[in-house]
Amino acid sequence: xxxxxxxxxxxxxxxxxxxxxxxxxxxxxxxxxxxxxxxxxxxxxxxxxxxxxxxxxxxxxxxxxxxxxxxxxxxxxxxxxxxxxxxxxxxxxxxxxxxxxxxxxxxxxxxxxxxx
Amino acid sequence: xxxxxxxxxxxxxxxxxxxxxxxxxxxxxxxxxxxxxxxxxxxxxxxxxxxxxxxxxxxxxxxxxxxxxxxxxxxxxxxxxxxxxxxxxxxxxxxxxxxxxxxxxxxxxxx
Numbered sequence: 001x002x003x004x005x006x007x008x009x010x011x012x013x014x015x016x017x018x019x020x021x022x023x024x025x026x027x028x029x030x031x032x033x034x035x036x037x038x039x040x041x042x043x044x045x046x047x048x049x050x051x052x053x054x055x056x057x058x059x060x061x062x063x064x065x066x067x068x069x070x071x072x073x074x075x076x077x078x079x080x081x082x083x084x085x086x087x088x089x090x091x092x093x094x095x096x097x098x099x100x101x102x103x104x105x106x107x108x109x110x111x112x113x114x115x116x
Numbered sequence: 117x118x119x120x121x122x123x124x125x126x127x128x129x130x131x132x133x134x135x136x137x138x139x140x141x142x143x144x145x146x147x148x149x150x151x152x153x154x155x156x157x158x159x160x161x162x163x164x165x166x167x168x169x170x171x172x173x174x175x176x177x178x179x180x181x182x183x184x185x186x187x188x189x190x191x192x193x194x195x196x197x198x199x200x201x202x203x204x205x206x207x208x209x210x211x212x213x214x215x216x217x218x219x220x221x222x223x224x225x226x227x
Contacts, residue, residue: 043217045215110156
């Protein structure tokens, strides 16, 4: 499976500021996904990022709040804009691994964000 | 639509068995099982595609019923390393490769 890294691993930010999270993969992948995991909760998909096209956002998430870039097949960024304490979560990127039969997703280590 | 996982939590002694269920109101394309330990990323365990399919990974196995609306994860002769939160992620054909995750099942294995 692909090796995925995220930067930063954690951060503490002030409300009203923005943070950009980077996701790097060691191989070319078509689809990358960004998830949010609030404390003690499940994984919620924010958006799907395909290279060369606009990200597709899930209900409840908007581009102005969570702009995403996907400049090539190994890299993506997620920005959390104008942060509030409610944005305190773990943000995870995942990549689709195209197997011989079907596809599954592998997750990066996550970015733990605390907003004060 | 989010799949329903049950139970929400289970406590086991080493060597005991447990079953975690994942149910959907609609027929699914696939079910993906993950385990997440505290402070770590979810780790992929296995994927089920076909109705009636059963699959194993060490002493952890899973099944997918014929109607493809329910999957079960079986923890057999549990070990301390099995502790963590288990999530099922489900895909429907119309949604492409997107996964919708259940609420999770917290498993604690005690010595």
